[in-house]
Amino acid sequence: MRRSVTIKHVAAEAGVSLQTVSRVINNGPNVRPEVRERVNAAVEKLGYVPSLAAQRMGGSRSYLLLALNDRDRTIEGWKSGEGTDWVDQMLLGGMLKSAEFGYRMIFELVDTHSSQVEREVQAAISALHPDGVILTPPHSDNPLITQLLVQMGLPFARIGSVAAGPGFAIVMDDRAAAEVATTHLLDLGHQRVGFITGSDEYVLSGARLDGYRRAISNRGLPLDDDLVGRGDFSFESGVRAMEAFFALESPPTAVVASNDQMALAALRVANGRGIQVPDGLAIVSFDDTPIVRFSNPPLTAVVQPVAAMAAEAARLLIRAKAGDKDLPPGVTIPFDFTVRRSTRAD
Amino acid sequence: MRRSVTIKHVAAEAGVSLQTVSRVINNGPNVRPEVRERVNAAVEKLGYVPSLAAQRMGGSRSYLLLALNDRDRTIEGWKSGEGTDWVDQMLLGGMLKSAEFGYRMIFELVDTHSSQVEREVQAAISALHPDGVILTPPHSDNPLITQLLVQMGLPFARIGSVAAGPGFAIVMDDRAAAEVATTHLLDLGHQRVGFITGSDEYVLSGARLDGYRRAISNRGLPLDDDLVGRGDFSFESGVRAMEAFFALESPPTAVVASNDQMALAALRVANGRGIQVPDGLAIVSFDDTPIVRFSNPPLTAVVQPVAAMAAEAARLLIRAKAGDKDLPPGVTIPFDFTVRRSTRAD
DNA sequence: CTGTTAGCGCATTCAA
């Protein structure tokens, strides 16, 4: 069992002090190029890699980012196997961006609804001492968590949180996205476009509804409350909303759903009534998780840039920890809009 | 910015030495119950949680497990958004099981094909000093990696590796699974059942082919090489294999594909030729990633117990690190088989 | 520009 090589070995090999090696490792200033090269050569030769634990012990940085997701929601998604790829996209964006800076992202689950939230978060932070924390919905808007973080002086990013406040707000423009989605349907000639909202627990639900309304108003069409169905992101709530629509005297000919599950519910209800999509009902979805690409027909959808948001969160936190003071309080990441057969008559 | 509470604070609060606190934390022996309680009370009161970094520095354990996945394959999966949930299932099984023991699982990507594999793995280990490493295909069968691990004296688990050798081999019985899948089709009356193999890079590809052959032989049917298409787990390879099948004088009426992508390819090719599934062609898939549940029709599939395998890997590694000598060299995790419409005429 | 000193928070010897 080979003992691992430490900074001491490198120092000996290069014939310099530990400190100089440390400076080279951290790209510190005040090192003669010649010495720097000698040290780098020794590092290379010995295959030295600093121990994260020791770096954290000695210095002020841990090179760790902590990503917090909602426990129930995440586990439920994993177990159901319904293909929600939020976590994957977060890893894609967050891990890879972190790695660029020599950081690592550790993923943890905490229960937002528990009275223990603070304890859970506190415990994770005490154990890991991360340099920054990435919050995802619904944690992003949980004051218990954000206040704790502020109090601890830990930089954090709130993904998907439009609310002002401490921490970097990383959002996509949900209102604009909903407007684009709705306008797309209006452009196709639809006069009665329905909208299914998400859970009120998520601030973005309101933003999406706003965008829908704006698109309708912009065309000079009336805002009909009957065309707004209340959902909670669940398939069942989508079914209920759709059935309410079809019970109307004049049902919508197109619908925007605030997430994929509810959009699939719309598809299901339409099919159940013998209504063809997109001819009888056009559907636009939000989020663009994998399943909507494999439904029949595949659904037109607003693409939530989860990977890009996570990457930006990581970047901001790392720069903040590095002392960069010139950082924006928030960032809006562009969304994509993918047209598929659910709104297009091929 | 509140300074974090350390073992020192707890010791002061409880009126004992640092050492005693450490003993209580680690469930060490030789502590009077009365003192133990006093310490626990102090821990509770102060909300003390040991620092992972410090634990690793002082002691011999890091409470970290390192999970290694193939970089290209994983990133490709994430980017394509095709809903492969291998990573999710690994996290589900590995993270949650690790957490039960106070461990954390860190997920990293390394490139198996690179000449740098050893350096990459070495670097991750040097930085993290994990107590154990979880290898996933194709790393599980990469001798460069396994030898390095052996040499470092690090416990590791090989998920999906049937080969004998060092490290815990965590597998599902691929041969039996393929046999079950094939037999299922034979039971439905199919006489000509095709099989699409996976990449030779994966040992399990051979095992699945064996199972297929065994099922055919068991029925006294001839082994027809034309009915074995060579794939590499990609959609395209599935398409090629299927087209070769349909070019035969007597094409198969059912097919077992070694993964979901190739099974979907089979479905696509059949549809393209106006062949109905399951009437004109029955399809069984391997892996059961989410997309096959949403295809039309949904596919019958062998369910790969990824979460259970990761959980078992974590459990074994943690127990090994704890000094348990009575551990099996490998474990076979039961697979599931889910029948859906692609093999059933409703 | 470079080296020296002093911890970081804990577990592992030892000694009591």
Added chain:
DNA sequence: TTGAATGCGCTAACAG
């Protein structure tokens, strides 16, 4: 059964 000393590998603050 408990406590005191020592060191893990590194960086920060200070000297030189």
